[in-house]
Amino acid sequence: MNTIYALMDALLPFEWLHYTFMKNALLAILLITPLFGMLGTMAVDNKMAFFSDALGHSALTGIAIGVVLGVGSQMVSMLVFGILWAVLITFVKHNSKMSADTIISVFSSTSIALGLVILARGGAFAKYSSYLVGDVLSVTAGDLAGLLVTLLVTAVAWGMLFNPLLLTSVNAPLAQSRGVRAKLTEYAFTVIVAVAVMMSIRWVGVMLINSLLILPAAASRNVARNAAWYMRLSVLIALCCGVAGLVLSYYLNTSAGAAIVLCAAAAYFVTLPLRRK
Amino acid sequence: MNTVQSCPHKVPGTEGAPCRLCRIEVDNLSVTLGGQTLLRDVSLHIHCGELTALIGANGAGKTTLLRALLGQVEYKGTVRHLTADGRPAADIRTGYVPQQLEFDRSSPVTVMDFLACSLSRHAVFLGVGKKTRERAMTALARTHCEKLADRPLGALSGGELQRVLLALALTPQPDLLILDEPVSGVDQNGLETFYQTVDELKHRNHMAILLVSHDLDVVERYADRVVLMQGGVIKQGSPEVVFDSPEFEQVFYTRGGRA
Secondary structure, eight states, rough: HHHHHHHHHHHHOOOGGGSHHHHHHHHHHHHHHHHHHHHHHHHHHHOOHHHHHHHHHHHHHHHHHHHHHGGGGHHHHHHHHHHHHHHHHHHHHTSSSHHHHHHHHHHHHHHHHHHHHHHTTTGGGGGGGGGHEEEEEEEHHEEEEEEEHHHHHHHHHHHHHHHHHHHHHHHHHHHHTTOHHHHHHHHHHHHHHHHHHHHHHHHTTTHHHHHHHHHHHHHHHHHHHHHEEEEHHHHHHHHHHHHHHHHHHEEEEESSSHHHHHHHHHHHHHGGGGGGO | OOOOOOOOOOTSSSSTOSOOOOOOEEEEEEEETEEEEEEEEEEEEETTTTEEEESTTTTTHHHHHHHHHHHHHEEEEEEEEEOOTTBBBOOOOEEEOOOOOOOTTOOOOBBBHHHEEEEEHSSSSGGGOOHHHHHHHHHHHTTOGGGGTTBGGGGHHHHHHHHHHHHHTTSSSOSSEEEESSSTTTOOOHHHHHHHHHHHHHHHHEEEEEEEEEHHHHHHOSSEEEEEEEESSEEEEHHHHHHHHHHHHHHHTTTSSOO
16 A cells, blocks of 8 residues: 555645545545546436435435444445445336336435435434445545555456347337346346445535536537447546546545536536537 | 149249248237237248238237237247148248337438438447448348438438338348338338339248238238238138138228228
């Protein structure tokens, strides 16, 4: 870790990078943003913006359960809860005649309310309010390792899932006729998104996590002309907005997560006129 | 009831190799979904080198039958794929052209991306490899739409999209080609081109083709066998036989005019 810090000092001799917490924050952003830029492309293509929003909210219940069970197992309980919740929403969506947005909304509200009820017991919610907006400045070296593993595992899974997901987003029966197990693919994708959300929620925050998933991909769509550039630009936009947002938040002395999302929103609006037709 | 028509058991142009699939025998196929019977006791034969058309009013179960044959809905009864000498045919390849594509037309996915993600395991976001590109171009050439390769999928006209989908359905070469209302919303020109291509495939490649269509003129001109459906099969045979039957009259004329 010290080698990396020394390297950063040598390569990036900026005032804002002087502090170790800023170095950690920058590294965290370099790990989190490509992850979301990548997953966002198919979340947008499969019309899952609302679904991922619900997943982000479910993190609140995950955190609450983690708090009840003790800090040591917090990450594990968040992950387990997130995955179960994602699978459950998808299952109900497939097996109910109700419209998807109603079902997602029901699950979303339930998890927010449940999380709030547990966390606000005894008026102690203020302690956890950082989960709402996230605090990337509190990332530790150990957290970075977890994020790195998440990014690497997701990137490998992504290599296998991208084609089936793309085909399914165009037409599910067609994908199935070509040997794609459409439902399995969808479940795998929701699980990956759930893991990414849970691993990053403490740094990005419940309120902002979905924007980080959707905005870079939406901005990339404005300019990309094929699938390869769609992915590349989405990751690139996410990365640039991540770094720009962090620097901005340092000088403006405000929330890093919010500044990052604001940069991504700016990227979307700036690229909007470049849309074809 | 099911006339077994002559099958040369040979695919023209392949030095007399027997065709892999000679006929599909569907026996007493029923589909029940959520307590509702969508299809009851469907029995029919689909033969190679023939175009079998499924006709009937909306909700008659045509698409459900296709989905059962594609293995996408559970059914009771048997579907047997047989070779010329009556043995089970192994590894039947099915090409499928879906009814209508309701997809996000603003997605930056080109025709090439779409074909590549179906033809190759190599993730499309890493770029389309040379070999995959060549395969995709060969596929597109079969339906004369090489020019569309780098166009966005969402910018294609109905007819262009159907030709791209047909190109994909033909790669790799299928034994059975399933077309679900393939030209709804396509202009007259596109429709002619499409069915001429399909007719060529039938003759040249000796493929079994199953078509769902509401366009009875097309069915009359191109189908070898017609299956009239209404929750099950109510009449089947040559186009003349089915079109002149009282069942046909009842389905298509009693509600005021040919559907």
